[in-house]
Amino acid sequence: MRNKRHSIKDIAKTLDVSPTTVSFVLNGKGKEKKISDEVINRVLTYTKSINYKPNMLARSLRTGRTKILVFMVEDISNHFFSKIARTIEDIAYEKGYRVLFCSNENEDKRSRDLLNLFYERQVDGFIIIPSTGIRDDIRELMKNDIPVVLFDRFFPDLDTHYVVIDNYDASRKATRHLIDNGYQNIAFVTTDVQQVQMLDRRRGYTDAVAQEGLQATVLEIPFGDTDSGSGRELMRDFFRNKELDAVYFSTNYLTRSGLEIIKEIDEKLIFQLGIVTFDDNELFRINTPTISAVAQPMEEIAQELMRIMLHLLKQKNSVEETMQVTLSAELIPRGSSLAKVNV
Amino acid sequence: MRNKRHSIKDIAKTLDVSPTTVSFVLNGKGKEKKISDEVINRVLTYTKSINYKPNMLARSLRTGRTKILVFMVEDISNHFFSKIARTIEDIAYEKGYRVLFCSNENEDKRSRDLLNLFYERQVDGFIIIPSTGIRDDIRELMKNDIPVVLFDRFFPDLDTHYVVIDNYDASRKATRHLIDNGYQNIAFVTTDVQQVQMLDRRRGYTDAVAQEGLQATVLEIPFGDTDSGSGRELMRDFFRNKELDAVYFSTNYLTRSGLEIIKEIDEKLIFQLGIVTFDDNELFRINTPTISAVAQPMEEIAQELMRIMLHLLKQKNSVEETMQVTLSAELIPRGSSLAKVNV
DNA sequence: CTTAAATAGTAAATCGATTTAGTAAATAAT
DNA sequence: ATTATTTACTAAATCGATTTACTATTTAAG
Numbered sequence: 001m002r003n004k005r006h007s008i009k010d011i012a013k014t015l016d017v018s019p020t021t022v023s024f025v026l027n028g029k030g031k032e033k034k035i036s037d038e039v040i041n042r043v044l045t046y047t048k049s050i051n052y053k054p055n056m057l058a059r060s061l062r063t064g065r066t067k068i069l070v071f072m073v074e075d076i077s078n079h080f081f082s083k084i085a086r087t088i089e090d091i092a093y094e095k096g097y098r099v100l101f102c103s104n105e106n107e108d109k110r111s112r113d114l115l116n117l118f119y120e121r122q123v124d125g126f127i128i129i130p131s132t133g134i135r136d137d138i139r140e141l142m143k144n145d146i147p148v149v150l151f152d153r154f155f156p157d158l159d160t161h162y163v164v165i166d167n168y169d170a171s172r173k174a175t176r177h178l179i180d181n182g183y184q185n186i187a188f189v190t191t192d193v194q195q196v197q198m199l200d201r202r203r204g205y206t207d208a209v210a211q212e213g214l215q216a217t218v219l220e221i222p223f224g225d226t227d228s229g230s231g232r233e234l235m236r237d238f239f240r241n242k243e244l245d246a247v248y249f250s251t252n253y254l255t256r257s258g259l260e261i262i263k264e265i266d267e268k269l270i271f272q273l274g275i276v277t278f279d280d281n282e283l284f285r286i287n288t289p290t291i292s293a294v295a296q297p298m299e300e301i302a303q304e305l306m307r308i309m310l311h312l313l314k315q316k317n318s319v320e321e322t323m324q325v326t327l328s329a330e331l332i333p334r335g336s337s338l339a340k341v342n343v
Numbered sequence: 344m345r346n347k348r349h350s351i352k353d354i355a356k357t358l359d360v361s362p363t364t365v366s367f368v369l370n371g372k373g374k375e376k377k378i379s380d381e382v383i384n385r386v387l388t389y390t391k392s393i394n395y396k397p398n399m400l401a402r403s404l405r406t407g408r409t410k411i412l413v414f415m416v417e418d419i420s421n422h423f424f425s426k427i428a429r430t431i432e433d434i435a436y437e438k439g440y441r442v443l444f445c446s447n448e449n450e451d452k453r454s455r456d457l458l459n460l461f462y463e464r465q466v467d468g469f470i471i472i473p474s475t476g477i478r479d480d481i482r483e484l485m486k487n488d489i490p491v492v493l494f495d496r497f498f499p500d501l502d503t504h505y506v507v508i509d510n511y512d513a514s515r516k517a518t519r520h521l522i523d524n525g526y527q528n529i530a531f532v533t534t535d536v537q538q539v540q541m542l543d544r545r546r547g548y549t550d551a552v553a554q555e556g557l558q559a560t561v562l563e564i565p566f567g568d569t570d571s572g573s574g575r576e577l578m579r580d581f582f583r584n585k586e587l588d589a590v591y592f593s594t595n596y597l598t599r600s601g602l603e604i605i606k607e608i609d610e611k612l613i614f615q616l617g618i619v620t621f622d623d624n625e626l627f628r629i630n631t632p633t634i635s636a637v638a639q640p641m642e643e644i645a646q647e648l649m650r651i652m653l654h655l656l657k658q659k660n661s662v663e664e665t666m667q668v669t670l671s672a673e674l675i676p677r678g679s680s681l682a683k684v685n686v
Numbered sequence: 687c688t689t690a691a692a693t694a695g696t697a698a699a700t701c702g703a704t705t706t707a708g709t710a711a712a713t714a715a716t
Numbered sequence: 717a718t719t720a721t722t723t724a725c726t727a728a729a730t731c732g733a734t735t736t737a738c739t740a741t742t743t744a745a746g
Contacts, residue, residue, distance in 0.1 A: 005487060007732055018696045023734060034693050051483070056463040057404045058732035061701045066400070077420025098460055100443060117441050120399040140394070144348060350702055361726045366704060377723050401702035404731045693742070699735085706729080714721070 006052050015042055022047075026054070060122060068123045069099045069309065072114060073152075074131075076103045080252065080279050080298065081129070084151075087302035088127065095310060097124070106193075106223065108133035115141065125309050129153065132195060147312035149305055153197040154324075161312070163304045163325045167197050170294045170329035171204025174248055174276045177292065177331055179212055182340035183246035183274040189235065189258060190250035192220040201250050201278060217242060226253050235261045239269075245340065246274030252281055259287065275336040290334035297327055349395050358385055365390075369397070403465060411466040412442045412652065415457055416495075417474075419446045423595065423622050423641065424472070427494075430645035431470065438653060440467070449536075449566065451476035458484065468652050472496065475538060490655035492648055496540040497667075504655070506647045506668045510540050513637045513672035514547025517591055517619045520635065520674055522555055525683035526589035526617040532578070532601060533593035535563040544593050544621060560585060569596050578604045582612075588683065589617030595624055602630065618679040633677035640670055 008026075012019040017039060024033045025043040060066040069092055073081040089099045100118070104111040111131045118126070125147035130138060135155045141148050142160065150162040178186050188205045190198060206216045219238045225231035235258055239247075247262075249255040255277035262270050276292045277284060284291035308323045351369075355362040360382060367376045368386040403409040412435055416424040432442045443461070447454040454474045461469070468490035473481060478498045484491050485503065493505040521529050531548045533541060549559045562581045568574035578601055582590075590605075592598040598620035605613050619635045620627060627634035651666045 005732095008734095009732075019733080020696055020698095020735080021694090024695095027734085034695075036694065039694085053459070053463050055404070055465065055732050057400045057409075057465050058701090059734075061398070061400045061404055061703090062732080062734045064701075077425070082420070101445070102443075116396070120396050122398065122400050348702095351704095352702075362703080363705080363726055363728095364724090367725095370704085377725075379724065382724085398702050401731090402704075404702080404733090405704045407731075688746090690745070691743080694740090696739075697737090699737100701734090702731105704730080706727105708727075709725085710723100711725100712721100712723070714719100716717100716719080 005055070006050055007055070011043070011047060011050075011052065015046055017043070064122075066122050066124055067097050068118075068121075069097050069125045069127065070114075070118045070123050071099050071101050071127045072104055072111070073101075073129045074104060074106045076101050078253070079281055080296065083298045084302045084305075087299055088306055091303065091306040104129075104131050106131045112137055119144075119146065125149075125313055127151065127305050127309060130155070132193065147309060149308050149312070149323075151301060151305055153195050156196060159322050161308050161323045163301055163308070163327065164197065165296050165301070165327045165329045167200035167329075168204040168207075170331070171201040171248075171250075171278070172208045173204075173331050174278070174292075174294050175205045175208035177333060178246045178248065178274045178276060178337055179208065179214070181274060181338055183337075184214060185217070185242075185244045186214065186246040186248060186274070187217040187219060187238070187242060187244045188248050188250065189219045189221065189238075189254055191223045191226075191254065193223045198250060205248060217244070221254060226257050232257060232261060236265065239265055244273065246276075246337070249275075249277040252277060252279035255279075255281075255291070256283070259291070270336075272341065273336070274340060276331075280332060284334070289336045292334045292337040293332050294329050295332050296329045300327055348398070349393055350398070354386070354390060354393075354395065358382075358389055360386070369395075407465075409465050409467055410440050411461075411464075412440050412468045412470065413457075413461045413466050414442050414444050414470045415447055415454070416444075416472045417447060417449045419444050421596070422624050423639065426641045427645045427648075430642055431649055434646070434649040447472075447474050449474045455480055462487075462489065468492075468656055470494065470648050470652060473498070475536065490652060492651050492655070492666075494644060494648055496538050499539060502665050504651050504666045506644055506651065506670065507540065508639050508644070508670045508672045510543035510672075511547040511550075513674070514544040514591075514593075514621070515551045516547075516674050517621070517635075517637050518548045518551035520676060521589045521591065521617045521619060521680055522551065522557070524617060524681055526680075527557060528560070528585075528587045529557065529589040529591060529617070530560040530562060530581070530585060530587045531591050531593065532562045532564065532581075532597055534566045534569075534597065536566045541593060548591060560587070564597060569600050575600060575604060579608065582608055587616065589619075589680070592618075592620040595620060595622035598622075598624075598634070599626070602634070613679075615684065616679070617683060619674075623675060627677070632679045635677045635680040636675050637672050638675050639672045643670055 008019045008022050012022050021035055021039060022043055024030055025035055025040050026047065030040040071085055071088055076082055076085065085101055092099045102114050104114060108131050111134045115134070115137050119141065126141065127149050129152045130150055135158055138148060138160065139158060148160060150160050151164060154160055154162040154164060175186060186209060188202065190202060202218070209216050219234065221231045221234055239262060247258065249258055259270065262273065271289055276294070278294045280293035280295035284293050304325045304327065351362045351365045355365050364378055364382060365386055367373055368378055368383050369390065373383040414428055414431055419425055419428065428444055435442045445457050447457060451474050454477045458477070458480050462484065469484065470492050472495045473493055478501055481491060481503065482501060491503060493503050494507060497503060497505040497507060518529060529552060531545065533545060545561070552559050562577065564574045564577055582605060590601065592601055602613065605616065614632055619637070621637045623636035623638035627636050647668050647670065
C-alpha cells in the first residue's frame, strides 16, 4: 500500500550494484566511467520503469547548486514584467535553470520575506526589481556571493550589476515629441515613489519643457492609490481644472486609469488631448485613439539580464567589475500625440 | 574577502560547543534539553551577530518536510485566482508554510514541468487547478502520498480531494434571472474547452432555457483565442447577426473582450442587452452599465482548500476518504440584466 | 611470462542540518 | 556512603545524492 519514494540506494540494492554506479549512469557518465552497456541498460530500464525522480534537495545539498533562479518584480501580472519573465524563462531553461517568479508588490517586508525564503533554500541567483527599502538586503546577498542582477531601477549608492533604460533621455524625447507637434501645456502624471527611474523620467520632462520656456505641471499620485478612489479623484480634478492640451503618463498603470478618467470626463476630450505614455501595451495600440508610447526593449532587457546572470553563475567568487547596462527606449508615435488639432 | 555561508558546525566550533547543542538552541529546544542559560545566550547572540540563516535544503532533507506548498492555477494574474491565492498564502503563513505560485496557462506540458519541478524539490503539498491532460500526473502524485487538492474543476473519473462550486445550479440561476426579467433570446458565450465546470455551466444554461421553451444559442470561442483576432471576429459576427436580447458569458475573460466588442459594434447596444457573467470583478461593478455576475465565494473556497490541505499534511499516509466540497455561488444582480427595456 | 594498462566497478566521505542514544559530573535521596 | 536522579551537554547516525580515491579482474605490451 505504502508507496515510498525511491532512492538511489534502493535502486542499487534491487539491481545489485553500488549506488555509485547508479549515480554515474543516471548522470550520463556511464560510458566515461567505464560502466558496461549491460549495467547501463539495466539501470536505465529499471529507473524508467519505476518512474524514478531524483531528490533535488539531496543533490543540491551535495553540489551546492539548485539550478533555480528567482525573478522578483513588483507585480508579475503587469504586462511589461510578465513579458520579460517569459523571455528569461526560455533562456534559463535552455541552460538547465528553472525560474521561480514572485511579486513583491513594492513592499519592503514582502521583498525581504521572499529574498529570505529563497536565500535559505539556496537558489542560485536573483533577478530583481528592488523595492525602495531593501538596499541592505541586496547588499547582504552580494556579500554572500549570490549573483544578483537588478533591473528597471537601482540604488545609486550601491555598486550592483543592473540593466536599465535611459529614462531621462526617453522621457525627454517623449516630451519633445509633444512639443514638436504643437502642444504647449503638457502635464506629467507620475507616482510619488522616489525611485531613480521615476526621478529620471521626471527630469527628462521638466528639462524638455523648460528648454522651450514652457511650464511644467506635475501631478503626483500616491503609490497604490492608482485604482482606488483617492487617486482617481486627484486625476479627475486635475484634468478638469488645469488648462491642458497634452498629458504624459510616467507608467502604464497610471495611463490605464488616466484614460478611463479622461473618457469619463468627456467622450471627446481624449481626441483633443495629446497623450504619451511610458511602457507600451497592446491596449494602447488598439485603443481609440491609439496612444503613443515609450517602448522599452523588453526582449533586449531580458537577454542582457540573462547574459549577466549566466556570466555570474559561471565565475563563482571572482570580485570583478560590476556590469551595468543602460539601454535606450524607443518612442512609438501614434494618433493621440500627433499634430495638435486646434478646436 | 570570501564570505562563506555559516553552518552549524562552524558556529559550534567558534563557540566551542557541539553542533547538537547549537541545533537544539536554534530550534527553541534549549530549555527542554537542559542547555544552560549561559550557553543558550551565547549561541543566540552569536548567530544573530553573524546573521545566520539555516540551510533549508539540509533541514528538509533530514526532516522530510520543506514547509512549502504550491498553488498552481491557469493564470495567476486573473483576479479570481490571485484573490484566492492571497487568502491561501495568509492561512498558510500562520501555520508556518510558505506558498509558491505558478501559472500553467492551461497547457499540459507546462503543468507537468511544474509538477515535476516541485515534486523533485519535495514540496509538501499541491493546490491545483488542473489542465485537462494531467490526470495521470495528479494520480502519480497521489500514489506517492503527496497531498493534492484540486479546485475550480476536477476529473470525474479520478477520486481526488477537491473544492468546487455548484456550477450547474449557479448557471441555472443566472439564466433564470435573465428570463425572469423578460429576456427571451439569451445567448451563452463559452470556451470550447471540455472541462466539467464549463460543461456544467452550459447544462445549467440549456436546461433553464429549455424549461421555458426558449431557444438555446451557444457560441464557443476556441481557448486562447479570446483576445486575439479570430475569437474577437467570432464574437463580432455573432453579436451582429443573431437576434439577441441578452448574453450570458461563461467566464470573466470572455466577458472582458465581449464587452469591448459590444461597445465597438454600437455604443448603445450595451444598454439594451441583458448581460450576466460568471466570476465577479471590480470592473463589472464600475462599468457603465454595471454588469450582473455570478460571484464565487472566494474567501470560502480558499478556506476550504486550506482546511483540507492542512488536514492532509497532518495525517501522513492514512488512506481515508476523499474530501470533496461543493460550495454554492451567488448571483449579484446589477443594472445590465434587470427588467428588459423594450425599445 | 611478467608488467603495464585498461576495464568495470565499489567504499566511504561529504553537503548541513536533525535526532537518538548516550555520557560525565553534580546533586538528591536513602 | 552509596545509589538514583538530574543537569548539561555530545557522538554518531541519518536524510539522498555526488564524487574522490581506491580495488579486482581482464587484456595488452614487451
